[in-house]
Amino acid sequence: APRPPVLNGTLWVVAGDQVSLTCGARSHPAPIVTLARGRRPVATAVYEPQVRLELPAAAPEHGGEYLCRAENQHGASSLAFN
Numbered sequence: 001a002p003r004p005p006v007l008n009g010t011l012w013v014v015a016g017d018q019v020s021l022t023c024g025a026r027s028h029p030a031p032i033v034t035l036a037r038g039r040r041p042v043a044t045a046v047y048e049p050q051v052r053l054e055l056p057a058a059a060p061e062h063g064g065e066y067l068c069r070a071e072n073q074h075g076a077s078s079l080a081f082n
Contacts, residue, residue: 001075002027005068013058024050025070025077033070042066 008022025031030047045051069078
């Protein structure tokens with residue numbers, strides 16, 4: 001199963017800031033990494049080690065809980081963050 005996902009560090013975001021976030025996980029075979037807000041996927045990387053989310057200007061409606069999930073045929077692991 002994939003190792004637990006890792007974010008590219010701690011981010012503090014202020015409205016109007018540009019956001020560039022990566023979330024990745026290692027596994028063999030390579031995982032499918034999905035970044036979702038609520039139940040809606042916002043970025044997916046198929047058989048790649050990481051997924052990237054970029055926002056030109058953060059806004060209050062971008063806030064909330066996100067989930068980074070890595071999965072392959074051997075299982076899945078995930079990381080929730082706000």
